Structure formats: C-alpha cells, structure tokens
Amino acid sequence: MRLPILALALCGTALPALAQEVNVYTTRQPFLIEPVMEAFTAETGITVNLAHIDKGLVERLKSEGDRSPADLVMTVDIANLQQIVDADVLQPVDNETLKSAVPEALRSPDDLWFALTSRARVVYASKERVADGEVTTYEDLASDKWKGRICTRPGVHDYNLALLAAVIAHQGEEAAKEWAAGLKANLARKPEGNDRAQVKAIWAGECDISLTNTYYMGAMLADDEQKAWAESVRIVFPTFEDGGTHINVSGVAMTKSAPNKDDAVKLMEFLVSPAAQAIYAEVNHEYPVLEGADLSELVASWGEINADDVNLTELAKLRPAALRIMEEVGYDN
Structure with a gap:
C-alpha cells in the first residue's frame, strides 16, 4: 500500500539520508588530483569518487549516455576538451563564481568547460x-x-x-x-x-x-x-x-547525465577557490587560473608569464x- 504524501513527510526522519557524492571521470593520474579532492571533502563532507580513464573517455561517456554515473570530467589540453564538447555529452554550467574566477579566454564561450590550471x-x-x-x-x-x-x-x-x-x-x-x-x-x-x-x-x-x-x-x-x-x-x-x-590548460566540465548536479557544482566552485587553486597548481607544477592565487615556490622561480x-x-x-x-x-x- 502506498503511503500518503503527508505520511511520507512525517516519517522522513526515519529514512536514511541520501549520500552526498560527486563522481569524476579523469584522464589525469589520481595522485595529481587526490590532494585537492581530499580538501574538498574535508570542507564539505561530500565524497569524491575518482575514475581514472587513460584512454577512451569520450567513447565511454557516449556509450553510457543518460545512464552514466559521471558528474564531471577533468582532462588536459584544449584538443581533448573540444573533443568532449563535440561528442555532445556535456551540459552548460551558468555560474557566476566560475565566470568571475576563470578568465574569458580560458573557458568555453557557452559555459561547457572551465580551465582549472594553465x-x-x-x-x-x-x-x-x-x-x-x-x-x-x-x-x-x-x-x-x-x-x-x-x-x-x-x-x-x-x-x-x-x-x-x-x-x-x-x-x-x-x-x-x-x-x-x-x-x-x-x-x-x-x-x-x-x-x-x-x-x-x-x-x-x-x-x-x-x-x-x-x-x-x-x-x-x-x-x-x-x-x-x-x-x-x-x-x-x-x-x-x-x-x-x-598556454594550454587542464579543465573541468559537467556531463549531461550528472546524477549529483548540485554537489558537482559545489566541487567546481571549490576548484576555482584560492585555497584549491594553490593546492592543485602546486601538485601539478602548473599555474592557477584564478588571479592572485598563490604560485608554488618552484613555479614562481621560473619567472613571470605574459600569457597570450x-x-x-x-x-x-x-x-x-x-x-x-x-x-x-x-x-x-
């Protein structure tokens, strides 16, 4: 017998809480990403599940279609980002936090991907x-x-x-x-x-x-x-x-399927925060895209970059x- 909506609302506290998680498909080695993901989990309590996909990322997303568990994809090089765009497996993220943090030249004009490091x-x-x-x-x-x-x-x-x-x-x-x-x-x-x-x-x-x-x-x-x-x-x-x-970039994008969209947006916002930018860029020996974010001591020693x-x-x-x-x-x- 189906419970009335009111009864469901009243007994809601007895139901287990939905797990908060974000599933990420990435071509980057996990050790390059784990430090910043651990910082995100520590701050928000949201678990990040990383799936390292060295080859065939686009083919996997296309074959999984709407059933894909992936919320976000993270990869390097504009050629790879554009290949994912062309596969029509992404959805735009119209988010002011991301747009204010990532320079216009380093993000998709239709909000399909955002650079994280350069x-x-x-x-x-x-x-x-x-x-x-x-x-x-x-x-x-x-x-x-x-x-x-x-x-x-x-x-x-x-x-x-x-x-x-x-x-x-x-x-x-x-x-x-x-x-x-x-x-x-x-x-x-x-x-x-x-x-x-x-x-x-x-x-x-x-x-x-x-x-x-x-x-x-x-x-x-x-x-x-x-x-x-x-x-x-x-x-x-x-x-x-x-x-x-x-310059070229590493970037992040949201899949069309994104079963955990709200938490995925939170992760995207975190990835362009000053703390996360410093962590991610230092581990990868790359440059943050957020203006004013700290460079690692080693990267700073190479000198200033006047980016095209x-x-x-x-x-x-x-x-x-x-x-x-x-x-x-x-x-x-």
Whole structure:
C-alpha cells in the first residue's frame, strides 16, 4: 500500500539520508588530483569518487549516455576538451563564481568547460650553449641562427598542434606553414620521444633548445635520474610578436547525465577557490587560473608569464588546419 504524501513527510526522519557524492571521470593520474579532492571533502563532507580513464573517455561517456554515473570530467589540453564538447555529452554550467574566477579566454564561450590550471609551451635552453636573451619570439625559432639546434617531440602531437594553431591565429595559415617548415629545417634530429626526452637530448649535447611544457621541469627535478637533465637547462618564455606566451590548460566540465548536479557544482566552485587553486597548481607544477592565487615556490622561480590572450576555443577550431600544415611540410619525416 502506498503511503500518503503527508505520511511520507512525517516519517522522513526515519529514512536514511541520501549520500552526498560527486563522481569524476579523469584522464589525469589520481595522485595529481587526490590532494585537492581530499580538501574538498574535508570542507564539505561530500565524497569524491575518482575514475581514472587513460584512454577512451569520450567513447565511454557516449556509450553510457543518460545512464552514466559521471558528474564531471577533468582532462588536459584544449584538443581533448573540444573533443568532449563535440561528442555532445556535456551540459552548460551558468555560474557566476566560475565566470568571475576563470578568465574569458580560458573557458568555453557557452559555459561547457572551465580551465582549472594553465601550462605554457616554452623553450628549455641549455645553460652552457644558449646565451641570455638569445631566445626571443616563437617566430624567431624558424630563423637560421637555430639551424641544427632544436629538438621537439612529433609535430602531430596535441601540444605542438595547439602551438601551431596559435601561430595560425596570429599570423595566418600561409605564414604558419612557412614557420613550421622553418622550424623543421632547424631540427637537430628527427622529432621523437616525449617532452622530457627533448630535455635529455639537450643534456646529452644533441641540441641546444627544445619546445617543452613548463610543468615537466617540476616533474624532472623530483626524479633522481632526470634531475640532471633539468638542471642543465633554464626555462625561457618566448612570446608571439603581437601577443604573449602560448598556454594550454587542464579543465573541468559537467556531463549531461550528472546524477549529483548540485554537489558537482559545489566541487567546481571549490576548484576555482584560492585555497584549491594553490593546492592543485602546486601538485601539478602548473599555474592557477584564478588571479592572485598563490604560485608554488618552484613555479614562481621560473619567472613571470605574459600569457597570450587568444581564446582556446578558437585554437581548437584551428587544430585541423594545424594538422594539415604539419603533414604538408612533412614535419615528422
């Protein structure tokens, strides 16, 4: 027999309380996220369940559809964020706390994702073979003075495609193609390996500079074997001739299914708070997106960054053109 609504209300205190939790799908290693999630739980009492999904995140969300237990997704790089947007598995979050904390260039114009931290694609330069002031602009990396002195990972990797997309945004496709060809002509070896491998090559004397993300410096300094590689170089922040230093982001978005939407919004708001920004950025050796949030001592030691203000969504749209250019110049051949 069904109880009347009034009876249900009166006996409500005898029913178990609904669990407060947020389910997060993430491509980031759990140890990079757990400290800030533990701080959120300590402050709110809301449990965060992390599911690390290294590959196939979009496919999983699409296959689960409305049944997905995921409330939020956290990933890195604008290419991955845009792929999730294109899969139509997200819902917008129109939230003033998020909008006031995250600069406009670092969030989706339709409120589908918000950056949490940023990283810069910069030059790692040999302390022994590269003079102070020798590295200037991204455009200059295609000049003859760098002939045989540059190492990079493959050009079709997302990090380098995002940088080339930024070149297109500033200079146009024809100039970007000339730049990619010039960069290729200056390579000391065939593009191979990851970002750390490029720094190792500098340490080994194979090249003098590399294109590498900032946070790898922190990761290498914490590794017994790689510490020597890191100590052989310094970070230099090139800029575009008409802009700033190219950056990319880690970000968060809410799924369409979001069974715990209210608590998920609370977590999103917490992630852009000053305390959370400091924790998350320090663990990852990245830059907070919240203006005025504390930098880690190590990240601050690298110097100030004048971030480029091209909206990352625009860069995502230019990614196909960047890929075509890399293939046309045969960058990885």
